[in-house]
Amino acid sequence: MGLVLNQSLKNTILTYIGFGIGAVNTIYLYPFFLGATYYALNNYILSAAAIIMPLLAFGMQNTLVKFFSQCKNDTEENQFLSFAVWFPLVLSVPLLLICLVFYGDIAAYLSKVNPIVKDFLWLIPFIGLCMAYFEIFYAWARVQMHSVFGNFIKEVGLRLFSLIALIGVYYKWITPIQFIYVTAVIYFIAFLVTMFYAFYLKKPHFQLTVPHNVRDISVYTFFIILSGGVASLLLDIDKLMLNQYIKIENIAYYSVATYIALVISVPSRAMHQIVYPITAKLMHEEKHDELNDLYKKTSINLQIVGGYVMLCIFVNIGQLYEMIPEEYKGGISVVFMIGLSKYFDLILGNNNAIIFNTKYYRAVLFLGVILVFLTVGLNMIFIPLYGIIGSAFATLLSITLYSLAKLMFVVKRLHLYPFTNQTLYSMGLTFVLFLAFYFWEFPLNPIIAIGIKSVLVTIAYVYLNYKFVISSQINEVIDGLIQKYLKKV
Template sequence: MGIVINQSIKNTVITYIGFAIGAINTLYMYVQFLGDTYYGLVGYILSSANILMPLMAFGVHNTLVKYFNEYKTEEEKSKFLTFVLFLPLLLVIPFSLIAYFGYHQIALILSKENAIVYDYVWQIPVIGLSMGYFEIFYAWVKVHLQSVLGNFIKEVVLRILVSMTLFAVYLNWITPEAFVYALMGIYLFAMLFMKWFAFKVRFPLFSLSIPTNAKAIVVYSLFIILTGGIANLFLEIDKFMLNNYVKIENIAYYSVAIFIATVIAVPSRAMHQITYPITAKLMSENKYDALNDLYKKTSITLQIIGGLIFIGILCNINQLYVLLPQEYSDGIFVVFTIGLSKYFDLTLGNNNAIIFNSQYYKTVLFLGVLLLLVTIGLNMIFIPLYGLKGTAFATLLSITLYSLSKLFFVVLKMKLFPFSINTLKSFGILIATFAVFYFWDFGFHPILNIFLKSVLITLFYLGFSYYFSLSSDINSVLGKLFQKIVKK
């Protein structure tokens, strides 16, 4: 457990460092150095590559983690590692042939609205393949408890290399066009470096023999392709579809707004690492009373923490956008709508962990497919009518429907319920904080304005949350913090 805890702490620190660097890149360097057109192009290429990634990886990055420890001998492990290393080629080879011989037709379709896309379409599968095999080699080292370097490359090194390349654009050492090619090179480098490290941790002894449970491996991998594909499509389909209806500059404006709104979901990702194994244990032991308590605790805790971030963003959004070029101002509505969907999803606590550890996970998967089709349909309706605001509204509707469907599924099928009277109290504090601080302007420089208002919002919001004892866990942390301050 010492290794696990040690690496978990290191990975958490690395993730937040990477997030900070990503914020600088997204909110400043891309905006100021690259320009709207090429920023939009980069956003489109990376979103499309992310959509392809689960196909290019064939779900092997999850399969490797799930099945590796089931093999006891070195010979069995070698067979398995060789098998999963080449398994993605079942899709990569035919996909590459289709892309090669059908490039002109595919590129014409994707560049119908934005001609600049035509010359860069070929980069999408290359980056997607690099992302896919990076995750495979990352999983390779994870199963050998060597995850820190891989996470550092993924979260920090990639972003630093992007920062350096953007700075090269600023110094006129390279052109924006060259940056797009350099970005592809960065992802290829990350994948090759990860391959080198994975093979250093354990060099594969290539075997032509097929592992004993090859059928189960393939079936599970196909399932992961489906689940991973749905998850990535939910995250990236809006930017992909924007390219078909509006000028590519709008993807740049949308990317900034989405990044800001996504900050709200950070606490959920951190808590998931802790609550997922606890949820699985309680369900395996049929301790549903304890599970319901955990469900309520995670719900109210995430609602309070996520609510603080959400209200902090909303009350400072106008000052934040003063720091950006005027063209980005349409993103304010996007931040409001996407932020609201993220906030609602947070209030469901460990809902996803409950579903994916239950016997109903496949049913919910197919529900996800249905709602993905709804998302595509809504985007096709609203983007031509309202542009960025249309895709934001479509995303709000689809994510809310998906979250509600998962909530009702758990409530009706498993008789678990995440909400309590404290849910309403917390929402009331959120509304009150918004009413008090949204229109408050100190008249200082936007950065100083944001800082001062954030301090006051935090004191007001957490003060009332503590006073009404909405979460025993949060009250305990705040109480200990207050005692330390008083002692000093």
């Protein structure tokens, strides 16, 4: 776990820096500088691009991680890496041509409620392709056990350049419409930088050959497309469906709330970058006990860190929304519902990495496809009735069901168990602290009130987790920091 903790810590720090920049963008700059309409339009384009990204990548970012460790020499590695780069491109071209042929019909359907989206729809496949190849070259770096730089580009770089572009809107260097195009350029640059970094780590020797295990790769890749498509749809389909039923400004209100809730999943995203290849290696070597131990450790550690983030968000949500324009305040309920769904997914540890590397993954993927249809159906029912709150409820229900299905699969099929008694203790501790702090309000400036309450929550949360030894690993880290501090004193 040394390498995991080292790179996970760096990734977590970078991801939270990125989310801090993103919080400034989301809570202040987007609503005040860009306005609800263009903020919603920007989010709609990015959400649509994220949905088609797994199809354009052809699942190669996950396939690369799974099969790279099986290459026996440099020749096989070069064949496989070459295949990972050109294969998605070959398959993406006909898909993009089909979209071009039917562009008029697609544009008419997607813009019937909000005509403003019609002129920008061509940006969706462009950004989607940039996202796809970013993920492929990021995976190229990760299999070399270098996950930090790509994580920096993904979590910090994209948001930092968006911040600069938003400042440009404020000073009228660019217009809100031009900002949409600048966003597309930012994703293109991110893809190029990551590609050159991947080539720096391992110099490419491209070949127009296919790996010897191309059949296994193709079958696995097909199902990874389903998996990636399911994950993307469950994450972003709500924003696309809001556009089909209500005014586009509601996407902005919904996006602010979901972004706040998404911060809860940051620890999982950071740890996943390095845990995924380690999980693949343990499964390939059939080290069941080590994998089960890793499963439990990732689960409780993510639960503690994620629970702390969720607690800070929930107890400060009222003061946080005081800093946002009045029309955004209907999203508080959305924060709670989406936040709970992220928390439950978080405590499953490296569940996804296990599923993607097992021979039984197909059944769960097909179940995910069914749940996508359920999500669409629930959104069709609840959005017309309750707007963004209805969409949040549909997302909470569908993601929770999907997470439960994946958990039961790993427990029943692989006999791996993420939970211990500490899981229940952690949940109880988090709930008690929520009740203790949520109704305690300070009649001060919102930023000062959030700061004071967060400090008190941090002291209570860290102390109680340490005292009851919820995670022995985290206690060891705290002990190490204390000893290091005492030595300096």
